[in-house]
Ligand SMILES: Nc1ncnc2c1ncn2[C@@H]1O[C@H](COP(=O)(O)OP(=O)(O)OP(=O)(O)O)[C@@H](O)[C@H]1O
């Protein structure tokens with residue numbers, strides 16, 4: 149275990165750009181939720197009415213936590229946000245451990261470190277200490293955010309500790325996963341699956357008799373019932389599990405070869421299938437996994453939104469403040485809820501469009517585009533194939549989101565007509581999504597190094613305009629730049645085709661402009 | 674567009690700058706159809722940049738470039754059907770197997786010879802089913818090499834194609850290039866492995882700091898350098914230090930060792946003959962020595978530039 153200190157300092161240095169954002173994200177979630185909840189349900193009467201509404205709403209319980217937490221305002225904050233802070237912290241821990249262990253081993257960077265005089269377990273130990281420190285920081289920040297916004301100190305302390313405990317379990321789980329799998333992506337996939345399972349198991353447990361919540365790290369954290377019961381003993385479970393996982397990881401590490409895993413990767417095909425014969429075939433092959441992931445994720449989010457749709461009328465009647473966030477106000481509550489959630493989903497899909505289009509850029513900078521463009525493939529064909537996948541993918545993901553929302557809402561209201569209706573509403577945002585995607589293409593052509601930043605600024609701008617224009621009092625001229633502001637908000641608005649056509653044409657023009665830049669410039673830097 | 678007997682590549686006065694750095698500074702290069710042309714130069718001298726310009730990936734700033742009778746930038750797609758390329762640094766898609774990559778690149782070029790592909794897989798001992806993520810550097814290089822060699826391209830642009838190959842594979846590669854030559858194809862081979870260049874190349878061009886410093890057949894280039902002579906004579910050796918072109922002379926009565934400018938070799942041998950030559954060995958300069966001279970020059974030039 150020699151060299152641990154130096155290694156740890158080196159890791160911290162490499163994390164100095166990314167780690168603060170994770171910490172900030174977790175802190176903001178608690179800060180915003182605490183302020184907002186105390187504003188909405190500040191009085192015991194408000195809380196009582198919330199308990200009545202949510203008490204039997206399985207969808208809300210599934211998306212939040214056990215209703216026992218609704219006894220007081222601190223518990224209400226934990227009810228709403230702990231599951232999500234847990235996911236953030238779990239992912240932070242996963243990347244912290246994964247990046248410095250398996251990802252480094254895979255890239256060969258670890259070989260350099262390893263050849264220096266270091267103990268066999270030093271890298272893993274340092275990565276775990278790093279994750280431990282980061283989770284302590286999260287715990288402290290959650291405590292500060294909760295106590296700082298006026299929640300009781302003892303409960304806030306437990307809130308912070310429970311959050312850190314979840315992170316610790318997933319850091320330890322990642323330590324095992326990186327021993328088992330030979331590449332970082334597979335390890336991340338396995339841990340992400342475990343995070344998803346932790347959320348689903350606690351959802352099932354919280355709706356049912358609670359037993360399943362006890363096999364979920366998120367469930368362990370929630371069942372400390374901060375502010376309500378303030379019980380610390382459930383945290384013994386994550387501590388024991390994390391310790392056992394760390395011991396297992398260290399033992400597995402001692403048994404395997406450097407850069408090898410316990411699971412051998414499956415061999416691939418010896419010859420290419422007929423589909424893999426063009427740049428379009430390749431772009432599809434590279435992107436199909438991500439597309440399936442996004443479509444599934446947005447479908448589930450749609451289901452979550454749709455299943456709450458039915459009870460939203462009651463909910464808004466009980467909480468008039470919520471209506472302020474909805475475009476149609478309290479009138480036509482359900483329709484404005486559906487319109488608002490469809491818009492939110494479409495904003496997320498624009499991030500998919502940008503990620504997918506920017507794949508062309510990473511292909512270029514990694515040098516993988518070079519041998520392709522040395523074949524009889526034109527630059528137009530190469531860029532075009534990535535854009536076809538991006539556009540077709542965006543349409544599919546939008547359709548999946550609408551399908552999820554329509555299905556869930558339709559089932560709740562026994563109205564099959566909701567399915568095509570919501571798919572249509574969602575697809576109405578396709579031109580806007582494509583326009584944001586086209587910003588990435590324009591950047592790709594003319595300012596390749598800044599393309600990613602440019603495109604993400606466009607996404608962030610659209611999101612801020614759509615979600616916060618009213619609360620931030622953003623002037624009208626600044627709002628008009630967002631294509632989402634010009635897309636009719638069906639079902640509260642009526643369909644109007646003209647703006648959609650104009651936005652679509654603008655997207656095509658921007659993409660063509662991007663290509664004009666690409667065919668002029670040097671490739672590969 | 675096809676010009677049968679003209680040069681495959683004709684570059685004159687090629688210039689390329691990246692920001693402020695001048696990567697190519699008036700480079701000339703002529704590759705004849707059907708020859709294997711060695712492209713040599715120290716690290717950072719501009720070999721890869723030249724090949725990227727030939728591929729139409731980079732745009733030249735000045736100078737003329739013709740390849741297979743066309744303009745590499747304007748006619749890129751049409752020219753690419755007739756050439757194959759092996760990059761110096763092969764990056765592959767981690768989740769796609771080597772066999773798939775070979776087929777993909779072949780199809781995108783416009784077809785590849787299946788029998789030849791399978792034969793090359795055998796020769797280079799490459800498992801086509803492995804995902805690219807699990808290939809070593811040498812195996813990644815093999816994937817790109819097989820894709821290029823299995824094509825029917827007239828012109829092959831090979832940028833350090835054997836960096837990372839083991840000696841057995843290096844020998845396989847040389848066999849393959851001999852076969853290409855026999856088939857009348859043209860090869861531009863950038864390499865740091867001088868034995869390989871010596872074994873394969875009809876002509877070579879040496880570049881330095883983005884400019885061509887030597888170009889010609891190996892024997893022409895040898896002519897520009899020195900030959901080592903070791904001689905024993907009946908009469909005492911006198912006066913040879915006065916001969917033109919003699920360097921690093923070590924004499925001891927009847928024995929002498931010295932280097933001579935190859936251009937002056939004839940004169941020196943004439944002067945030795947009257948002394949009664951008992952034995953004489955002459956060692957032509959190796960490519961290695963030629964190189965060290967050029968690389969050394971560069972180091973000197975750089976030091977000079979730093980002082981200024
Ligand atoms: N995209 C780029 N941006 C800036 N400078 C570059 C770029 N590509 C190459 N250069 C510079 O141009 C010069 C020539 O580089 P090039 O890669 O052509 O050399 P090379 O002869 O292939 O070297 P090596 O033998 O190391 O492969 C170098 O000084 C390099 O730093």
Ligand SMILES: [Mg+2]
Nearest residue numbers: 720721761832
């Ligand atoms: Mg190079």
